[in-house]
Amino acid sequence: MNACLAMPLPMTDLPRAEAVIETADTELVRRAADGDTRAFEALYRRHAARVHGAVWRLAGMNEARAQELTQEAFVRAWQKLGSFRHESAFSTWLHRLAVNVALMDLRGRDPEENADDAVLEAASDPVTPFCAGERADLEQAVAKLPPRARAVLVLHDVEGWKHEEISRELGMAVGSSKAQLHRARGLLRAMLGEAA
Amino acid sequence: MNELEIQRGLRAMNAPREPAVDLWQGIAARIAAETEQATTDAAKSPSRRRWLPFALAAGTLLAATGASLLGLRIQEGTGIAQQTVPLQKFSRITPAQALDAARAPGGDPRLAGAAVVLDAANAELQQALEQQPDAVFLVSLLNRTNARRMKLEHYGARAG
Numbered sequence: 001m002n003a004c005l006a007m008p009l010p011m012t013d014l015p016r017a018e019a020v021i022e023t024a025d026t027e028l029v030r031r032a033a034d035g036d037t038r039a040f041e042a043l044y045r046r047h048a049a050r051v052h053g054a055v056w057r058l059a060g061m062n063e064a065r066a067q068e069l070t071q072e073a074f075v076r077a078w079q080k081l082g083s084f085r086h087e088s089a090f091s092t093w094l095h096r097l098a099v100n101v102a103l104m105d106l107r108g109r110d111p112e113e114n115a116d117d118a119v120l121e122a123a124s125d126p127v128t129p130f131c132a133g134e135r136a137d138l139e140q141a142v143a144k145l146p147p148r149a150r151a152v153l154v155l156h157d158v159e160g161w162k163h164e165e166i167s168r169e170l171g172m173a174v175g176s177s178k179a180q181l182h183r184a185r186g187l188l189r190a191m192l193g194e195a196a
Numbered sequence: 197m198n199e200l201e202i203q204r205g206l207r208a209m210n211a212p213r214e215p216a217v218d219l220w221q222g223i224a225a226r227i228a229a230e231t232e233q234a235t236t237d238a239a240k241s242p243s244r245r246r247w248l249p250f251a252l253a254a255g256t257l258l259a260a261t262g263a264s265l266l267g268l269r270i271q272e273g274t275g276i277a278q279q280t281v282p283l284q285k286f287s288r289i290t291p292a293q294a295l296d297a298a299r300a301p302g303g304d305p306r307l308a309g310a311a312v313v314l315d316a317a318n319a320e321l322q323q324a325l326e327q328q329p330d331a332v333f334l335v336s337l338l339n340r341t342n343a344r345r346m347k348l349e350h351y352g353a354r355a356g
Contacts, residue, residue: 037227044220049212056213067215074223079230134197138205157206185202192197 025090033081040081044074047091051098057154058102061143069105073098099159103169106151141191145184152177153184301352314345 025046031039051073056066077094084093142150151170155161156177167177197205301307321338328334 035231037224040227041220041224044223048219049214052215052219053211053213057209063216067217067219070215071219071222071226074219075226075230078223078227135205135208138197138202139209142206142209153206157203158210160210185199188202189199192202 022089022091026086029081029084029086029090032078033084040074040078043077043090043094047094048074050091051094054095054159055098055102057142057158058099058106058151060145060147060150061139065105069102070098073101076101099155100169103151106147107171109147137192138188141188144191145187148172149180149184149187152180153188156181157185301349302355304352304355307348307352307355310348311345314341314348317341318345 025043028039028043028046032043048070052066052070055069055073056063059065059069073094077097080097084090142153145153148170152166155166155169156163163174163177163181166172167174170177172180301311318338318341321334321341325331325334325338
């Protein structure tokens with residue numbers, strides 16, 4: 001196993017930190033829902049990185065597209081703040097909204113857009129992994145996947161969604177979601193140089 | 197990279213990522229534009245409310261005309277010809293208009309009043325639509341008025 005990926009992640013007191021963040025969010029959300037744009041800017045500053053990370057991955061690591069989607073997600077959040085009932089954490093609600101914005105964008109595109117020969121070519125020409133660039137290689141490989149296969153892979157393997165949720169949001173059968181995941185993993189293995 | 201390493205790598209990808217540029221200015225501009233649009237819409241709403249009485253009046257006219265036609269059909273069945281709705285109560289219709297037999301579908305004087313009522317409603321709705329072209333409910337009322345007018349012509353043709 002590669003030592004670079006096997007390194008343990010730094011441990012933090014996540015539950016307590018999240019509780020503190022959520023308490024601060026509640027007040028900011030209340031003020032923003034009353035029309036306070038400064039409070040909403042504070043929410044943007046606190047959550048932009050997480051939202052942008054999610055839509056960036058779904059947009060195939062396309063920074064320009066991800067910026068548009070992030071902006072769209074925050075504008076939608078502003079519009080819908082009045083309907084936020086605090087039944088979940090604001091961060092969860094916002095993250096879900098942002099993912100839905102990215103998926104709506106995906107649904108509006110040709111299902112097989114970018115699923116061209118470049119993907120197959122990349123799969124037949126595996127990159128040589130090395131520790132310093134391994135993560136970049138993985139991101140590059142994910143970015144080369146066909147959009148729908150990439151969306152299913154990101155939602156399942158990165159975001160931790162279930163196939164039922166993915167199929168509902170992407171408007172496909174559960175079996176299709178599983179098939180897309182299988183396809184995406186196979187393409188990744190081929191591109192990264194080892195058929196498991 | 198094997199399957200396990202790929203899976204670990206994918207999980208590690210679930211990390212925040214700052215946008216390359218600050219997006220807040222663009223977001224703030226769009227929010228400001230939406231707020232301004234909402235204010236404009238709110239300012240427009242009184243003019244819509246101004247037309248509401250006319251629309252309601254047109255609806256009332258339609259209902260009254262429908263009742264009149266229904267009454268007429270019942271009377272036709274019983275052979276009794278009498279006017280059950282006093283058309284003069286509608287302020288936009290003069291007695292002369294109501295008695296204008298030339299406007300009566302099929303030349304049937306019993307239908308003249310209903311025709312005048314519907315024509316007046318049609319004119320009023322069209323005027324309202326010129327002021328509020330995006331008012332769907334006015335279009336709906338206009339369609340219903342026209343449908344009633346056509347039905348009236350049909351009755352006139354059958355009576356004639």
